[in-house]
Amino acid sequence: MRLVIKDTMYEKQGNKGLFDKEFTIQKLSKIGNPLDKISKVIDYEMFRELLESALLNTEKKSNAGAKPYGVVMLFKIIILQHYYGLGDQQVEYQILDRLSFKTFLDLSSGDKIPDEKTIWSFRERLTNQNLV
Numbered sequence: 001m002r003l004v005i006k007d008t009m010y011e012k013q014g015n016k017g018l019f020d021k022e023f024t025i026q027k028l029s030k031i032g033n034p035l036d037k038i039s040k041v042i043d044y045e046m047f048r049e050l051l052e053s054a055l056l057n058t059e060k061k062s063n064a065g066a067k068p069y070g071v072v073m074l075f076k077i078i079i080l081q082h083y084y085g086l087g088d089q090q091v092e093y094q095i096l097d098r099l100s101f102k103t104f105l106d107l108s109s110g111d112k113i114p115d116e117k118t119i120w121s122f123r124e125r126l127t128n129q130n131l132v
Contacts, residue, residue, distance in 0.1 A: 025103055034083075035104040044072050051075055054129045055122075069114050073105050074122040077114065080104065081123075088116035088123075 029036045051071035080101060081091045095101045095113050107113065114122075 021099070024099055028100055028103075033100055035080075035100050038079075039104060044076055047075055048072050055125050069118065069122075071122075073107075074114060074119070075126075076105055077119055078123055078126065081119075088119045091119060092116045 048071065055071055056068070077091060077095070080086065080094070081088075084091075084094070086094060092113065092115055095105065095107070102109065102111075105113075
């Protein structure tokens with residue numbers, strides 16, 4: 001049995017509020033979130049046409065199966081890996097764990113994220129197409 005004692009002498013941690021995420025994002029930006037700065041300078045949508053034309057399978061015989069992840073989001077994950085020196089498994093973990101990564105990737109907390117094998121596969125396709 002585990003005994004839990006509440007510490008009432010110190011300031012309470014607080015309750016979750018409706019705008020907590022937005023306040024946290026604003027504070028990160030004010031402190032100097034590098035991902036926020038990068039996003040303000042680079043419009044990643046300019047890479048969409050090149051990535052889709054080089055990497056998407058347009059010869060599919062059916063639309064069965066899971067929908068693919070967006071190529072721009074996967075490209076941004078590769079950028080996160082290089083910027084922070086993360087492997088495939090670690091970047092998957094960090095996306096799940098870090099609000100700044102989710103914000104950079106335009107993800108909400110409930111969104112499905114690519115697993116390490118999907119990230120590896122995307123990087124391999126980029127490399128094979130000489131896009132990286």
